[in-house]
Amino acid sequence: MPGRVSATPPVLELLERLGARYGPLVIHQSGGCCDGSSPICLPAGELPPGPADVLLGTVGDTPVYIDGDQDERWKRPELVIGLSHGAAMGFSLEGVEEMHLVVHSTEGR
Amino acid sequence: MAIAVDTPTVFAAPGQPGSLVELKSRYDNFIGGEWVAPVGGAYRENLSPATAEPFCEVADSTPADIELALDAAHAAKDAWGRRSPAERAAVLDAIADAMQENLEMLAVAESWENGKPVRETLGADLPLAIDHFRYFAGAVRAEEGSISEIDEQTYAYHFREPLGVVGQIIPFNFPLLMAAWKIAPALAGGNCTVIKPASPTPWSLLKLAEVIEDVVPPGVLNIVNGSGAEVGRALGSSKRIAKIAFTGETVTGRLIMGYAAQNLIPSTTELGGKSPNIFFEDMLDADDELLDKAIEGLVLYAFNKGEVCTCPSRALIQESIYEEFMGRALERIRAISQGNPLDPSTQIGPQVSRAQLEKIESYVQIGLDEGAELLIGGHAPVMEGELADGYYFEPTVLKGENSMRVFQEEIFGPVLAVTTFRDEQEALEIANDTMYGLGAGVWTRDGSRAFRMGRAIQAGRVWTNCYHLYPAGAAFGGYKSSGVGRENHRMMLDHYTQTKCLLVSYDPKPLGFF
Numbered sequence: 151m152p153g154r155v156s157a158t159p160p161v162l163e164l165l166e167r168l169g170a171r172y173g174p175l176v177i178h179q180s181g182g183c184c185d186g187s188s189p190i191c192l193p194a195g196e197l198p199p200g201p202a203d204v205l206l207g208t209v210g211d212t213p214v215y216i217d218g219d220q221d222e223r224w225k226r227p228e229l230v231i232g233l234s235h236g237a238a239m240g241f242s243l244e245g246v247e248e249m250h251l252v253v254h255s256t257e258g259r
Numbered sequence: 260m261a262i263a264v265d266t267p268t269v270f271a272a273p274g275q276p277g278s279l280v281e282l283k284s285r286y287d288n289f290i291g292g293e294w295v296a297p298v299g300g301a302y303r304e305n306l307s308p309a310t311a312e313p314f315c316e317v318a319d320s321t322p323a324d325i326e327l328a329l330d331a332a333h334a335a336k337d338a339w340g341r342r343s344p345a346e347r348a349a350v351l352d353a354i355a356d357a358m359q360e361n362l363e364m365l366a367v368a369e370s371w372e373n374g375k376p377v378r379e380t381l382g383a384d385l386p387l388a389i390d391h392f393r394y395f396a397g398a399v400r401a402e403e404g405s406i407s408e409i410d411e412q413t414y415a416y417h418f419r420e421p422l423g424v425v426g427q428i429i430p431f432n433f434p435l436l437m438a439a440w441k442i443a444p445a446l447a448g449g450n451c452t453v454i455k456p457a458s459p460t461p462w463s464l465l466k467l468a469e470v471i472e473d474v475v476p477p478g479v480l481n482i483v484n485g486s487g488a489e490v491g492r493a494l495g496s497s498k499r500i501a502k503i504a505f506t507g508e509t510v511t512g513r514l515i516m517g518y519a520a521q522n523l524i525p526s527t528t529e530l531g532g533k534s535p536n537i538f539f540e541d542m543l544d545a546d547d548e549l550l551d552k553a554i555e556g557l558v559l560y561a562f563n564k565g566e567v568c569t570c571p572s573r574a575l576i577q578e579s580i581y582e583e584f585m586g587r588a589l590e591r592i593r594a595i596s597q598g599n600p601l602d603p604s605t606q607i608g609p610q611v612s613r614a615q616l617e618k619i620e621s622y623v624q625i626g627l628d629e630g631a632e633l634l635i636g637g638h639a640p641v642m643e644g645e646l647a648d649g650y651y652f653e654p655t656v657l658k659g660e661n662s663m664r665v666f667q668e669e670i671f672g673p674v675l676a677v678t679t680f681r682d683e684q685e686a687l688e689i690a691n692d693t694m695y696g697l698g699a700g701v702w703t704r705d706g707s708r709a710f711r712m713g714r715a716i717q718a719g720r721v722w723t724n725c726y727h728l729y730p731a732g733a734a735f736g737g738y739k740s741s742g743v744g745r746e747n748h749r750m751m752l753d754h755y756t757q758t759k760c761l762l763v764s765y766d767p768k769p770l771g772f773f
Contacts, residue, residue, distance in 0.1 A: 180510040182695065182740065183531025183568045184430050184457075186669045187618060190510040196492075197514050217509070219694055219740075223667045236613040239431050239457040240511040241487040241495075248303070250614040254621060 153207015155214045157231040161251065164233055165191070165210045168243050175243070177209070179216040179229065179253065185240040189214070189231050189251040192243065227255035270367045270377055270601040272307070273314060279364040280371070280466065285316040288324055288484060289468040291331030292477025297485075298323040305462050308374035308609040309600055311648040317461040320485035322493035325453065328481035329499045332424040332451035335478025340421040340449040344399045347447055351396035353474035358389045361470045368466045369435050370600045373459075374609040374650065375563050377601050387729055388439035391747075394731035395447040398749040412766035419756035421449030422501035426494045428487075428515075429464070430506040431457035431611050432566040432671075436729075438464050440746045441504050446479060448755035453481045453500070455491050459612045487511070498522055502755070505529070506568070509740060516743070527744030527754060529568060529737060531669045532697030535690040536560075536571035536726060537712065539683075539703040540580045549724065553702045556726045557588045557675075561595060561654045564607050565673040566615065568741075569698030571726055573666055575689055578679040585634075585677065592635055595654050599646060609649040610672060616650040619672035622665055623655060626676070631659035634677070661689045669695070683708060691717050696738030700726045719745070 157165070169175055174194035180186055191212070199205070203215040209231060216224070232252045237245040244251055274282030285302055287294040297318040304313035318324070339347075358365060366380035375384070407415040427441040434456060445452045456464050461484040468482055483490060491511075495503050496518040504527045505515040512528040519526035542553045560571050576584055600608030610616045616639065623637050636655030641647075654673045657665055666676045680686040690699060696718040703709050703724075713721040719736045722728065729735070729747070736745035744754065 178510040178513075180508040181531075182507075182509040182512070182669055183529070184432065184507045184566075184671060185511075185614070186508040186531050186671065187622075188508065188614070190508070192510075192514070197510065197517060223694060224664055234614065234617055237458045237486060238612070238614045239459055239487055240508055241492050241514055243488045245458060245486040245488045252614070252617055252621070255625070 153214075154227070155206040155209060155229045155231065157209035158233065160233040161231050162210050164244055164247070164249065165212050167247075169211070172243060175212045177212055177214040177231070177251075178203070179206070179214065179220070180240070181217065181220050185238040185242070187253065188238055188240070188242065189253050190240055190242040191251060192241065224255065230254040269599060269603070272601060273368055273371050278367070280368045282315055286318065286462060286465050288318050288320060288328070289465060289472070289480070289482040290324075290328045291334070291481065292472060292475070295327065297321065298327070305372070307371050308611050308650045309371065310645050311613070311650065314371070315462060317465070318484045320483050320490050322489060324483050324485065325490060325493040325497065328453040328483045329424060329497060331478040331481055332453055333499065335476060336421070336423050336451045339451055339476060339479050340423070342449070344402065347449060348396035348400050350475060351392045351443060351447060354471050355389045355392040355396070357470045357474060358385065358392070358467065362386075362389070365435065365463070365466060365470070367601060369463045370608070372463050373431065373434060374600050374611055376605045376608050378603050378605070379563060381603075384433055384436045387731075388436045391436075391439040391443045391731045395443040395751075399447040399752060402749075402752055409762075413762070413764050416761040416763065418759040418761070419448070419752065420759045422755060422757055423450060424500055425450050425452050425502040425504065425755065426455075426497065426500040427452055428455045428491055428495065428503070428505045428507070429457055431460040432563060432568070434460040434463045435467060437506060438467070442480060444751035444755045448752050450501075450755055451479045451481075453483060453494060455494050456482065456484055458486060496522070500524065502526065512742060525754075527746070528742040529697075529744070529746065530740065530742040531568045532695035532718070532737065532741045533573060533667060533669055533693045534569050534571050534698035534700070534718065535573045535575050535693075535716070536700035537575045537686050537690060537702065538577065538580070538584060539686075539705070539708065540577040541704045542702050543580045543583060544704060549704070552724070554584070554588050554591055556700060556702060558591050558595070559727045560675040561592070561607050561673045562727055564610055564652070566611060566671050567727070569720065569727070570671070571698070571700050572670065572675060573661070574675055574677040575680050575686055576677065577686070578681060581679045589635055589656065592654050592656065597640060597651060597653070598642075607654060607673060609651045611650070613650055615671060616652060619652050619670055619674060622668070622670045622672070623657070623674060626657045626659065626663065626665035629659065629663045629665070631657040631663055631665060631676070634658055636673070661692055667693060683712065687712065687715050694740045697736075697741040698722065
């Protein structure tokens with residue numbers, strides 16, 4: 151299935167490191183306050199996708215989801231997930247490495 | 260909030276000669292009334308966003324430290340929960356007194372760590388936080404249970420009892436005020452708390468702990484710093500808490516509610532918004548103080564550099580007044596002074612982190628790509644000297660349509676999305692066309708219209724002819740995807756207690772079934 155999400159090489163390397171430490175992973179695109187609009191990377195079992203979540207695709211072996219309403223309001227974007235320095239405040243796993251995921255997106259098809 | 264600043268000179272940064280703020284090189288966790296080194300022995304550099312330079316180290320804890328804090332809280336909870344309301348109120352008042360005595364010191368610490376201008380911490384953050392403790396000190400003493408007469412010989416006595424030990428996760432945008440919002444009602448209700456400050460702002464709450472450590476009984480208030488991924492998760496998912504409160508983004512909000520469901524405990528989540536600020540044409544009927552207030556009301560999107568859950572980040576202006584009203588607002592925006600947050604004349608400081616700055620930059624680009632018109636700002640300014648590497652972004656205004664992403668997504672920066680509306684009906688449609696519903700502003704000289712709009716806007720707080728006021732006695736919280744639960748107001752005592760019903764029969768006669 152051709153996805154609507156991809157990741158930069160540093161993200162793919164990060165996901166391998168995090169996967170070795172925490173097991174299978176999942177990424178949920180967030181919204182709202184503070185770190186809102188950032189991708190949040192979690193152990194896969196931590197937040198199973200709900201019925202309203204849309205699967206955008208996978209990066210490496212990691213599935214990436216977005217809330218369905220959010221997907222519509224973001225106009226079904228294509229996301230590119232990147233990595234930058236400095237921890238964010240949420241529960242996203244890359245914070246333990248003092249990094250944060252960022253999302254670059256373009257309007258979708 | 261009154262902005263009263265009469266200090267003419269720039270405050271010295273914490274640890275610098277002449278600073279009001281003493282600085283140690285390293286800060287431990289605050290557990291059981293003691294300063295406790297993290298079990299794993301790790302610390303993390305803590306930056307000021309004004310310079311991007313580290314100024315101290317703070318504990319980088321592990322789940323074992325959360326367990327220590329929970330041990331301390333559980334050891335303290337029975338004695339604290341039995342204290343009379345008057346005794347608990349006295350502790351809250353003592354916290355407020357200690358904060359008042361150290362107001363300038365705490366304001367400088369908060370400003371340097373978060374980047375918010377010291378005129379805001381002096382005039383808003385600290386006075387509001389202090390008042391929050393005083394409000395709940397008063398409120399808890401005025402609480403009463405209730406008695407229901409079931410029948411002549413049967414009575415239901417209702418008591419409010421503490422939950423026990425609660426977990427509270429604080430955001431980075433108002434590290435002290437948001438902590439006060441959570442600590443004051445929890446302690447007033449007779450609970451002990453374990454707090455996880457936000458990763459970008461772990462320190463100012465520790466400075467507060469230094470000034471109140473002698474007035475809060477050991478174990479009642481515990482602070483553990485570390486990453487959200489490990490320490491926040493350990494706290495939020497713990498079987499040893501009776502409630503979890505969280506402010507932040509939606510995915511972690513869902514996680515928190517999931518942990519609460521798994522542990523069968525209550526949660527409150529405050530998850531942000533995209534608040535509309537609506538200006539009707541009658542605002543221009545007079546050139547008076549109220550018009551001036553409305554113009555400032557629009558510019559309040561730059562308050563705390565836009566890092567506010569209720570940032571009025573969508574301005575809806577009636578098209579008949581758009582040119583003149585926006586022209587005057589842009590004049591005011593152009594005059595915003597940006598610089599060292601410790602300079603009392605600075606009106607906008609740096610964003611809290613590089614993560615935030617990068618997000619803001621990317622959103623401005625998204626807006627421009629979607630065809631929004633840049634009216635002012637749009638860039639990271641060139642700063643001089645020690646501020647050169649700070650996380651600054653210019654106050655920015657984009658004009659466009661409500662369907663654009665910059666109108667739908669919370670940017671959490673000084674970026675205003677402005678659009679126009681024809682009439683009241685269209686204003687309402689635009690205002691409600693969002694996933695969120697935390698705050699809103701309505702500006703009009705017509706009281707009936709203000710009431711109609713206020714009732715019809717789907718948001719938990721509708722400011723009417725004002726904005727960004729946060730009195731302790733006014734309920735705050737979200738509709739729609741902006742979270743579940745409320746903060747502020749004495750109703751919080753209900754959220755931080757549970758109901759005990761003593762159902763008593765004074766009738767000696769058996770029921771007769773067996």
